[in-house]
Amino acid sequence: MAGFLFRNLCGRFRQSARIDRRLSPRPRCDFVRYVNGTGGHNPRVSAQTDVSAAKKPSIRVTLVEGDGPGPAVCAAVRKILKAAKVPIEWDRQTVRVRRDPITDRMAVNAELLQSAADTRVVLRGPATAPADDGSPVSTALTLHKALRASIGVQLFASVEGHCPFGYLSMVNVRDNVSAEYSEIEHLVTPGVVQSIKTVTRRQSEELARFAFDYAVAHGHRRVTTLHKANVMRMSDGTFLKACRRVKCDYPGLEYNEERLDKFCLQVVNEPCQYDVLLTPSLYGAIAGAAVSAMAGGPATVPYAAFGPDVAVFGTMYDGPAVCRNGVIAKPVINPTGLIRSATWMLQHLGMPEIRLRIEKALDETIRQGVKTGDMDGVASCEQFTNAIVKNVARQER
Structure with a gap:
């Protein structure tokens, strides 16, 4: 019974995907x-x-x-x-x-x-x-x-006057809509739920090319892909293979691959070893949350x-x-x-x-x-805004 439900769901998903492809033009890759x-x-x-x-x-x-x-x-x-x-x-x-x-x-x-x-x-x-x-x-x-x-991009940069972890500069290029964020779930039987993680070569290569193009355009030297291919061999393995294929077109950039759990440990101790992160959806959300806390908090990113x-x-x-x-x-x-x-x-x-x-x-x-309270200040949102407006006006003089 469970097998029948799973095959039926997959069939509906493939049919929906075919309809989506017919209705939507092929996305362009040159997002940079x-x-x-x-x-x-x-x-x-x-x-x-x-x-x-x-x-x-x-x-x-x-x-x-x-x-x-x-x-x-x-x-x-x-x-x-x-x-x-x-x-x-x-x-x-x-x-x-x-x-x-x-x-x-x-x-x-x-x-x-x-x-x-x-x-x-x-x-x-x-x-x-x-x-x-x-x-x-x-x-x-x-x-x-x-x-x-x-494709999502997060910019992390500390500023003088609020550097809780010292100077930090990092970019996270992440998938916004696929993998765990595909939102394909179903109830197999009471108490058992399946969630489908979809990874495609095309989407992965498009994301990787965007990340490498961004790195070149903005003078970055290193791209690090986060994964859990040691556990999810096929899905994350497909993502890594796509990133490696795209990397061949950018010989001037250093390329590394790192497990998500190891990254979360290393980034706290040595954030300077990371430059541009290339991440699937869920891993990008986790990595982004960790780095945002180091850069000054999610409200600053x-x-x-x-x-x-x-x-x-x-x-x-x-x-x-x-x-x-x-x-x-x-x-x-x-x-x-x-x-x-x-x-x-x-x-x-x-x-x-x-x-x-x-x-x-x-x-x-x-x-x-x-600064506002989360940045160890006492200013309200309105007071903070008014101070910025005054500094904008001062630059025009």
Whole structure:
């Protein structure tokens, strides 16, 4: 009986995959130009022009504030970008997740998808609300799948004034939507559940090529792939083989492979031995959480998801809300991660000079000791934001 159920599920999955391939065009592999802002997601932005150098029409960006600390951190970002005179017109949308009765998969509201298709750039705050049927859901995962934003990038960098583990600089290029994040589970029999981990050569090679291209484009020297091939020989083995094939095209980069558990042990003692991480979905989430704590906390880490048609900029998990020991029902709201994501978005939109100005103002604010509680400071989100705005204005004088 269990075998019959498993074969039936696999058959349905293969049929669904064939339908998805017919409905969706083949994704392009050259994502790195979207990271650098040279691909021009927004047709109104020239790839060769720094729009910060001259007055330009407003660029439309989809804004998803989310819930919890989302509205507060998004308000902080909008205030800072307004102070820097960034020509952006916000298309404010609400994310709603529901279960599709036909596919039994989570789906995102059509209005948000249409806005993202029009603007091709999304800035999102944290969203933790359950689906419409009350079931727990990862809103970010559902959104990334709906937008085919299959590759995620996390940037970890400590800043003077807040270096809990000393200076740290690292990049995590991770899969967003497959392997353990395929969300294919079923009940075999009462008390027994199966979860299917899907790994494909094509998706693995696409992710690896993105990571190596990113390393070359940004001057990194070393790429480390995290795995558990000693346990999951076929799935992680397929991933490693794909990474090795792609590595042959980049002889100038050092390439290493390391088990996830060993990495978690080594990174605490010697973080400087890692440069660019190449990770499947679940391993990337675990490694990213560990490194984010070392870099200053999840609230300080920018995150971006890239696909062939859209780029999504946001934060790790619900990072902006950090609950402190001894503080009851009063979370600390830190907008740093979303601010850094917004400046990354400006680079993507062809505004590198404005990105540098805002990042300098942010770093200067932290060096001056104006920090939120999770960074050993006493400033509120509003006070922290106002200090950044003052430093932005000071640079214009």
